[in-house]
Amino acid sequence: MLRVRGLEVRYGDRVALAGVDLTVDDGEIVSVLGPSGSGKSTLLRAIAGLEVPARGSVAWDGRDLAGIPPHHRHVGMMFQQHALFPHRDVLGNVVFGLRMQRTPPARAEQRAREMLDVVGLAGFEHRNVAELSGGEQQRVALARALAPAPRLLMLDEPLGSLDRPLRERLMIELRELFTGLGLTTVYVTHDHDEAFALADRVAVMRAGRIEQVGTPLEVWQRPATEFVARFLGYNLTEAFGDGRVGIRPDGVHVARAAAASGSGVGGVDGVVVARAFRRDHFLLRVKVADGDPLEIAVTGAPVPAVGDAVHLVADPDAVVRFDEGTPPPQLP
Template sequence: MLHMQGIRKQFEQTIVLREIELTINRGEILALLGPSGCGKSTLLRIIAGLESADQGQLLLHGQPLNPIPIHRRNFGLMFQDWALFPHRNVGENIEFGLRMEGMAKLQRQQRVAEMLELVGLVGYQQRSVLELSGGERQRVALARSLAPRPQLLMLDEPLGSLDRTLRERLTEELRRIIKAAEVTAIYVTHDQNEAFVVADRLAVMNAGQIVQLDTPQAIYQQPKTAFVARFLSLTNLLPIVKQTSLSPELQLVETNLGQFEIQSSQTQAAYLLIRPEAAQLAPSATASYRGQVVGQSFRGSHQRIEWRYAHGGLQLDLPSNYQLDQGQNLDLTFDAQQLSLVQSDH
């Protein structure tokens, strides 16, 4: 549906976007995920027509997008502050774009009713937006963005001003609403948990580049680089001292913790990634890795321990019902399915 070819943007001496190549498929939700300053919001603004690229081309359904004025692109926009009109009620806010299009009153009323049902706010039409909770305002803003039936919906940190508990509750609802509306969407966020729940695919960005593009599951299971792993809070990265290919799909790697056999075709990895959930208590007489519990914290269904071994330490998750003491020696094995080989960032 939307193709980006060689998109580049520079502000003075700072290169914000570096030759972005990206295709967004019809009906999918694509998240642009990355830290502040990575270029994700600038890319969104270029797609919207609020910024212009220094070079490169945007194609919508195979046709150049750049010459099309903003008001004729039929794109929906939703930002963090939602920008609702405080002097208008809920229904008037939702119908604003429809009124600007010149839609007849009866049709506007029907569309507003459809949107209120879609976002779960039936009966709220006459309410002042000042009376609404943060979550309700977010849904009104989403309904207003969807009312004109945009061919592309763009959301820039739409839940950023909500507290974490409400944000987590609304994330799944946001995906449900977008999917029910059958609209293609680009979702900008720095929160990987939001991106995992909302998106069909993630484009992880760093320093103006897309460093990995895949499904949330694939990126979590196999982060491509150390940056991606660390950004996803996967910090157990052990430098690889030596790597040997035992077969095309099986690698033997040596680290300062020991040797590991990894199912992978990657032959020049820089790090071994051990996910926190990889740890398992070693049965007696089993080949294992020895370390010491030097810190622990309760996380509900599990406990996070700091496990120190001779040459380093790992953050690992174990079931909450395991009784562990500070300073206790602990022998562990690691689930091979939770180990990955990761490239360096260069």
Template sequence: MLEILAIHKTFDTTPALRGVTFDLPGGLIGALLGPSGGGKSTLLEIIAGLQPPDSGDVRWEGRSVLSTPPHRRGFGMVFQDYALFPHMNVFENVAFGLRMQRLPAEQIRGRVAELLNLVGLGGFGRRSVTTLSGGEQQRVALARALAPRPRLLLMDEPLGALDRALRERLLLDLGRILRELRQTALYVTHDQEEAFALADRVILLREGQVEQIGTPQEIYHAPRTEFAARFLGFENILEGEAVFEGGAWRVRTPLGVLPY
């Protein structure tokens, strides 16, 4: 289980994260959802160990990882810009983390073949990554991140650079792959459709604070704040006052009294 406990982070005098707290049980896919500038990518970098928080803690299976170097946390990461090694072919990119683990060559070949087949790139091993389309490059990046069997997969807007049609296809494949592997994952996006299609749990962030946490169904059918409702695209928002009348809660609005 991933636990995020009261994380604060300030850049100069601007707070980026203000007491962010949530957990993500193992085997689930979480989505950090919110508008740009809400602190999503900053939080992901703190979890990955790319920068420290000002205060708070990041725990995995009950143990803090803040003092653990990034390469020893056992977390994988996929970026929006792919971050592939242009001088390596597809096989070498996917095998990179496995070679860092000093695994036997035969085991590396088998794992790379398994991952390339899983992401739909069987037979691409000898291709140069510079000749691949954006969607193919992102599949290679995903295979590379999954190859060492990470405890947690972190994804920072991985489909943001792709056109909408391709993004929708890859999102379906991504959900299938992560669930097939029972991979714990945290996915950053500003697109509620992506978050709701992929995630088991959504963490809605606004200006560095958690606005709401729940399943996609819970957040969509019962947004707890005006911001949450408007961010999800609801326009039929009325001001009202909750009152207890006749043994039941009701809401007084300019249009009359409504059941709560």
């Protein structure tokens, strides 16, 4: 079990991590989600021992890892852009960690070939890594990280450079792989679809702190702070006359203004200023009298056109109120 307590990392004057607490249970997949610069990569590097914390601790099964250098921590890490060794072929990359563990060469090679098989790259053993496609490089990096059987696997935006269809397929594959192997995993990403699809729990980071930890459903339905809500695509608005609230884009009923006028309690009138087709829904941008335009997802016909006057009624379940005065709830 990984337990991070009050972790602080500074680069000179800049505070990259400002007191992070996080627990990852054995066999659990935790996604660390946040915009770029929020300290996600630094968190991974500090857990791996590549950064020296100014304060706080990283412990594995109750044992503090302070002072243990990266090469003795038995963690696996997949780097952004993969960091494959350009002077070694695919097999040479995958076998590297096993060689460092002094695994006998024949067994090491067998294990490396098995890992290549697991990631679907059997037959690529002697290819030059520079000649592989982005997806193939990603698989080599994964096989390389998995081969020494690390007790903790960490991935830093592993799907970042891949195109969308490939990413969506790999998200599912990775989750199957990690749960199948029973791996304890920390997965860093800035994409909430990716985080929700992969993780048992999601930790949302902002400016070196964790704002909220919870299951994907909890985080999606009950964002703890305005920042988390905005990051997940919620509308932040006071237009409904109920103070400042967050409203999920798919939680607003839209009707033609003429048909619904008078009947709406807590409803708001607005005008559609933009409309975009999004596979399974339309996304409308609706200008309201008070505050920023709202973004609203609409399924089913009829879809109002640009220029139409509309009446909006929010689904109470899709409305979130924030209490910024108290610290966000944190699960242990």
